[in-house]
Each structure stands twice: as C-alpha cells, then as structure tokens.
Amino acid sequence: MQLDVVDKGLDAQRCKAALSRRHPPRRSSGFTLVELLIVMAILTILWVIASPNYDPIIVGNKVKQQKYEIATSLAMARTExxxxxxxxxxxxxxxxxCGTSDSGSESWADGWRVQDMDGDTVIHLEQGAAPNTTLSYSCGDYVEFNTTGGRVSSSDGECVFTAGKKGGADYDTKLSIGRQGRVQLDYTE
Known part of the structure; x- marks a missing residue:
C-alpha cells in the first residue's frame, strides 16, 4: 500500500496523515487504579451509613430466646x-x-435446673442467660409444681418471670405462672 502512495507522488508525511485519519489512535476505555479506589471508598462510606444497625434485633431475639427457654423448663417441670x-x-x-441459701447462684440469669425433690435428681440443667440479658422471678428462688401440675407457692397471685436487656427496659417481656401451674407467655411485643 505504501508503494501505491509513493507511486502517485505523495511524500511520507502526507502518507502518515492519510493513514492517521483512517485509523485514529486508540483511546483506553477502562478505569485507572486511582479512579477505581476512589469509587470503592465512596461506596464503602455509603454502605456504612445506609446499612441498618442490627443490635436491637439481635438483643430482642436473645431476650425472646431466654423467655422460651425458661418456659420450656417450666413446662418440663410441670409434666415431670x-x-x-x-x-x-x-x-x-x-x-x-434447691430452695435454700446455698442455691449456687445469685440470679436466674446464671442458670437454672429442673429437680425432682423426692430423690434430689436433676432432670434438666440450663446454663444461663445470653450475654447482656437478664432474667428475674417475682416469687423467689424456685418454682415448685405438685403432683397435679399446680404451682406450690406462698403467693396466692400469679408469679412472673421477666426477661430483658441489661441496663434497659426496652426489651422486657413477661412470662406468668398461675396457681394451676399454667405458663402464659406475653405475646404483646
């Protein structure tokens, strides 16, 4: 092709100019590393700002889990x-x-056990509350069930377990035990 151009009397500069018009220099269509890093930094900042805080959901689920674990233990004790x-x-x-000052614990949140009082046999053992949760009982250090499944207590009213978050009442949920031994969960949350 260059021979054809030379034969027609065109010089080399004009040849280069003609070729450059036909095939313009290629321009890169990608991103530089700096541009890519800046975009990634901006997206990371936006993600951190826009992402929800999952702490309240996690704490709420731990409190509910605590309530269901004590309810399961109470139902087991009544059945046993x-x-x-x-x-x-x-x-x-x-x-x-069980039921003395030597209970081995200072609070329900440290754990509890289901125990047969005739043979002092431990039927079930629960290791305690999840971190940052509390568990309290309004009627003492133990709940006792008789041979008909009724609750034996010095209190005539209902006794209430309260599960919640340490340092706040935002997540408090209740579980009550009537004189008949029936466990009722508070579903108002």
Whole structure:
C-alpha cells in the first residue's frame, strides 16, 4: 500500500496523515487504579451509613430466646411432677441445694435446673442467660409444681418471670405462672 502512495507522488508525511485519519489512535476505555479506589471508598462510606444497625434485633431475639427457654423448663417441670407423682422444682442456679441459701447462684440469669425433690435428681440443667440479658422471678428462688401440675407457692397471685436487656427496659417481656401451674407467655411485643 505504501508503494501505491509513493507511486502517485505523495511524500511520507502526507502518507502518515492519510493513514492517521483512517485509523485514529486508540483511546483506553477502562478505569485507572486511582479512579477505581476512589469509587470503592465512596461506596464503602455509603454502605456504612445506609446499612441498618442490627443490635436491637439481635438483643430482642436473645431476650425472646431466654423467655422460651425458661418456659420450656417450666413446662418440663410441670409434666415431670405429674408423671413422677412427686414435687418438682425449677431452681435458680446450676448447683447447690434447691430452695435454700446455698442455691449456687445469685440470679436466674446464671442458670437454672429442673429437680425432682423426692430423690434430689436433676432432670434438666440450663446454663444461663445470653450475654447482656437478664432474667428475674417475682416469687423467689424456685418454682415448685405438685403432683397435679399446680404451682406450690406462698403467693396466692400469679408469679412472673421477666426477661430483658441489661441496663434497659426496652426489651422486657413477661412470662406468668398461675396457681394451676399454667405458663402464659406475653405475646404483646
């Protein structure tokens, strides 16, 4: 092709100019590394600002889990009392004597156990509350069920377990135990 151009009397400069008009220099269609890093930094900042805070959801679920675990233990104790024909207690603490000052624990949040009072047999053991949650009971250190499944207590009214978050009442949820031993969960949350 260059020979044809030379034969027609065109010089080399004019040849280069003609070729450059036909094939303009290629321009890069990608991004530079700096541009890419800047865009990534902006997207990261936007993601951090726009993403929701999941802490309230996690704490709320831990409190609900705590409530369901104590409800399960209470239902188990009531069933075992009827099945065994003996007094069964749900006691705070994971060791020590049930219903005495030597319960092995200072609060329900440290754990609890289901115990047959005739043979002092531990039927079930629960290791305690999830971190940053609390559990309290309005009627003492233990819940006792008789052979008919009723709650034995010095209190004539209902006794209430309250599960919540340490340092705040925002997540408090209640579980009540009537004289008949029936456990009722508070579903108003």
């Amino acid at each position: 009392a009827v099945k065994r024909g003996a007094l069964v207690r749900v006691c705070q603490g994971t060791s020590g004597s």
